[in-house]
Amino acid sequence: MEFVIKISQFLLSLSVLIILHELGHFIPAKLFKTRVEKFYLFFDIKYSLFKKKIGETVYGIGWLPLGGYVKISGMIDESMDKEQMAQPPQPWEFRSKPSWQRLIIMLGGVTVNFILAWVIYIFVSGFYGDTTVATNSIQDGYLIENNAIKDAGIQTGDNIISVNGEKYENLTDLSYSFITAKNAVIERNGQEIKIDFPQDFAGKLTNSNGAPLLSLRTPFYVDRVVDTMPNVNSGIKKGDVIVGINSKELKYFDEFPDALSEYKDQEVTAKVLRDGQTVNVNLKVDKDAKLGIIRGGSLELFDQLGYVDLVKKEYGFVESFGVGTNKFVKQFKKYGEQLKLIFTPSTGAYQGVGGFYAIYNVFPDSWSWEFFWGITAFLSIMLGVLNLLPIPALDGGHVMFLFYEMISGRKPSEKFLERAQMVGFFILIGLVLFANGNDIFKAIFK
Numbered sequence: 410m411e412f413v414i415k416i417s418q419f420l421l422s423l424s425v426l427i428i429l430h431e432l433g434h435f436i437p438a439k440l441f442k443t444r445v446e447k448f449y450l451f452f453d454i455k456y457s458l459f460k461k462k463i464g465e466t467v468y469g470i471g472w473l474p475l476g477g478y479v480k481i482s483g484m485i486d487e488s489m490d491k492e493q494m495a496q497p498p499q500p501w502e503f504r505s506k507p508s509w510q511r512l513i514i515m516l517g518g519v520t521v522n523f524i525l526a527w528v529i530y531i532f533v534s535g536f537y538g539d540t541t542v543a544t545n546s547i548q549d550g551y552l553i554e555n556n557a558i559k560d561a562g563i564q565t566g567d568n569i570i571s572v573n574g575e576k577y578e579n580l581t582d583l584s585y586s587f588i589t590a591k592n593a594v595i596e597r598n599g600q601e602i603k604i605d606f607p608q609d610f611a612g613k614l615t616n617s618n619g620a621p622l623l624s625l626r627t628p629f630y631v632d633r634v635v636d637t638m639p640n641v642n643s644g645i646k647k648g649d650v651i652v653g654i655n656s657k658e659l660k661y662f663d664e665f666p667d668a669l670s671e672y673k674d675q676e677v678t679a680k681v682l683r684d685g686q687t688v689n690v691n692l693k694v695d696k697d698a699k700l701g702i703i704r705g706g707s708l709e710l711f712d713q714l715g716y717v718d719l720v721k722k723e724y725g726f727v728e729s730f731g732v733g734t735n736k737f738v739k740q741f742k743k744y745g746e747q748l749k750l751i752f753t754p755s756t757g758a759y760q761g762v763g764g765f766y767a768i769y770n771v772f773p774d775s776w777s778w779e780f781f782w783g784i785t786a787f788l789s790i791m792l793g794v795l796n797l798l799p800i801p802a803l804d805g806g807h808v809m810f811l812f813y814e815m816i817s818g819r820k821p822s823e824k825f826l827e828r829a830q831m832v833g834f835f836i837l838i839g840l841v842l843f844a845n846g847n848d849i850f851k852a853i854f855k
Contacts (some may be wrong), residue, residue, distance in 0.1 A: 411774035411775075414773075414774055414775060414776050415769060415770075415772050415773075415774055416769065417776075418772040418773075418776070418781055418784075419768065419769045419772055420474065421781075422772070422781065422784065422785045422788060423474060423768075424450060425785060426522070426525075426785065426788060426789055426792055427450055427451070427476060427477035428450055428477070429521050429522070429525055430477070430518040430519075430521055430522055430792060430796075431448060431449075431450075431477050431478065431479045431518065432521060433517035433518040433519070433520055433521030433522070434479050434481070434514055434515070434517045434518050435448055435479050435517075436517065437510075437513050437514045437517045438479070438481055438503070438514050438517075441506055441510045441513075441514065442500075442501060443481060443482065443483075443501060443502070443503050443506060443510075443514065444465055444481070444482040444483075444501045444502065445465070445466050445479055445480070445481055445482070446465070446466065446467065446480045446481070446482055447466065447467045447468075447469070447478070447479065447480035448466055448467070448468050448469075448479050449468075449469050449470070449471050449477050449478055449479075450469075450470045450471070450477045451470055451471035451472065451473055451474045451475070451476070451477055452471040452472075452473040452475055452476060452477070452478070453469055453470075453471035453472070453473075454471070454472075454473055456472065457469045457470065457471055457472070458470045458471065458472050475765070475841075481503045481514070482499070482501060482502045482503060483498060483499065483501075483502025483503040483504040483505060484502075484503035484504065485823065485826045485827055485830050504823075508811055508814050508815050508820075509815070511807075511811055512808065512811045512812075512815070515804050515807045515808050515811065516804070516808060518793075518796060518804055519792075519793040519794075519796050519797055519804055520793075522789045522790065522792050522793030522796070523737075523741075523789070523790065523793050525786070525789045526737055526740070526741075526786040526787070526789040526790045526793070527733065527734065527737045528733075529733075529782050529783075529785060529786035529789070530732075530733035530734070530736040530737045530740075530786055531729050531730055531732075531733030531734070532729075532733070532782070533733070533779065533782050533783060533786070534724050534729040534732040534733045534736065535724055535725070535726060535728075535729030535733070537779045538721060538722050538723040538724060539720075539721070539722045539724075539732075540708075540719055540720070540721050540722075541578075541579035541580065541581060541719070541720050542579060542580040542581075542625065542708065542717050542718070542719060542720075543578065543579060543717070543718045543719075543720050544569075544577055544578060544579060544580060544583055545578070545718075546717050546718030547568060547625075547717070548716075549566060549568075549626060549660070549661070550565065550566040550567045550568045550596075550597075550626065551565070551566075551567065551568070551569065551623045551624060551625065551626065552565050552623075552624035552625060552626045552627075552661075552663050553565045553567070553623070553624075554620035554621065554624055555614070555620045555621065555622055555623075556620070557610065557613035557614045557616070558587065558614075558622065558623075560613070561604055561606050561607070561610065562604050563593070563595060563604060564597070565626070565663060566597070566626075567595040567596065567597050568595060568596040568597075569583060569593060569594075569595055569623070570593075570594040570595060570596055570601065571593065571594045572586040572587065572590050572592075572593045573586065573589070573590060573591055573592060573593075574592075579720070580623065580625070583623065584621065584622040584623045585622075585743065587614065587622045587623070588611060588614065588622075588746070588747065588750070589611070589746050589750065590606050590610060591605070591606055591610075592604060592605045592606060593606070608755055608756065609755065609756055609757035610756075611750045611756045611757060611758040611761070612756055612757015612758055612759070612760045612761070613757065614761070615757070615758065615760050615761025616757075616760055616761075625711070625716070625717060626660075626661040626662075626663060626716075627661065627662055627706060627711055627716060628650050628651075628652070628660065628661065628662060628706070628711070628714060628716060629650060629651040629652075629659070629661075629662045629665060629702075629704055630648075630649075630650050630704055630705055630706035630710065630711075631645055631646065631647055631648065631649040631650070631651065631702055631703075631704065631705070632647060632702075632703045632704055632705030632706075633647060633702075633703050633705075634701060634702050634703070635701040635702070635703065637701075638695070638699075638700070638701025638702075639693040639695070639701065640692050640693055640700055640701050640702060641701075643690055643691065643692050643693070644690050645679075645681070645690050645692065645702065646683065647705075648683070648684075649681045649682070649683050649690075650681065650682040650683075650714065651665075651679050651680070651681055651682075651702075652680050652681070652682050652687075653679065653680030654668050654669065654672070654677050654678075654679055654680070655672075655677050655678055658680075662704060666698065669694050669698040669699070669700070670698045672694045672698070673694060673695070673696055673697070673698050674694065674695065674696050675693075675694055676691055676692070676693050676694070677691070677692055677693075677694055678690070678691055678692075679691070679692045737786075737790075740786070740787055740790055741790055741794075744787070744790055744791055744794055745794070748794065760847070761847075762843065762844050762847055763844055763845075763847055763848050763851075764841065764844035764845030764846075764847065764848045765845060765848070766845070766848035766849075767844075767847075767848050768788065771784055772784060800833050800836055800837065801826075801829040801830050801832055801833025801834075801836075802830055802833030802834045802836070802837055803833065803837070806829070806830075806833050810826065810829070
């Protein structure tokens with residue numbers, strides 16, 4: 410069921426992004442009376458799942474969900490339709506239109522991507538508001554499970570004062586700051602310590618054990634007891650909070666493994682907080698130092714218990730425009746920073762480049778429209794920026810040649826454009842193979 414939910418979100422998001430991106434090309438092409446021969450969601454190599462011709466355009470759905478396209482008459486694209494290009498230019502063809510019209514048609518897709526992301530951030534801000542964990546509410550530091558951060562010298566219980574000299578008010582921004590971190594100042598046992606990260610720290614993060622960059626230290630909140638474990642009839646209940654073992658007080662769940670390791674195959678007395686009262690419950694520890702109790706809880710619950718402070722903000726219709734715009738600008742800047750790292754080999758960040766499986770894994774295994782639209786907005790920015798890269802076969806490649814034509818007054822020859830398109834196509838194939846190959850490598854060897 411989790412797979413169905415994740416794949417459904419992935420395909421729906423991908424479909425929305427592709428259709429709207431291609432509409433960004435389709436609409437100005439139609440406005441400038443340029444013929445659009447095909448409009449496809451997904452690629453229709455050899456055959457289509459669905460197709461219908463309306464007017465001069467065939468609308469369809471392909472079987473290969475790796476993208477989509479519009480085929481515009483008289484344009485040198487991935488179809489490499491040399492037969493059509495060998496004919497005299499027709500007034501309804503792309504190549505016959507003024508350069509400024511061709512530029513608008515080519516920029517239409519990425520423009521829609523950026524507008525879509527901006528609109529989503531406004532809508533999400535107005536509809537859901539913001540819920541964040543205030544960093545000044547963290548009492549005993551963070552849970553550090555990420556191997557790269559551990560290796561850099563940060564430990565569970567350390568409080569993060571600043572990253573790259575900047576202080577952060579909420580956990581989301583603080584966590585993200587580690588992706589581009591060069592140094593951090595932490596507090597440990599009342600002492601401030603500066604941690605300098607290695608040059609390839611971004612690459613180490615991508616090769617770490619997949620744990621969150623920073624996690625909250627949370628209590629042992631009981632969700633249920635495993636049916637096959639001895640403690641199923643111990644009297645422990647859903648909603649109990651275990652706060653001690655024998656005479657030892659334990660505030661956080663991450664403290665339990667070490668405490669229980671002393672009592673393998675023994676019975677212990679657990680101190681339990683239940684409905685505001687403290688009770689004792691006898692529990693059995695198995696040979697692996699486990700209790701067989703599944704923990705649960707939520708940020709709202711941990712807020713009620715005093716472990717964190719959740720800051721909730723709601724925005725009115727007008728206010729959401731400013732908030733959404735700020736989020737769009739911030740995410741745009743974040744993605745630019747990530748690309749800079751990826752194209753700087755010394756950082757090792759290129760090792761974290763992922764393909765479709767990586768995008769699929771971004772979606773949660775339970776349906777949440779708030780998360781869905783947030784992820785879709787970021788992917789829309791990503792799609793827009795990547796399409797602007799000056800690689801022939803991408804929108805940015807076409808725009809690059811159009812700028813050359815507008816500045817120099819000379820149009821590149823169709824032969825040159827065909828060869829450039831072919832080179833760009835092989836570059837794209839290489840990038841796709843590299844990104845998806847990274848996914849396969851990580852799935853097999855990590």
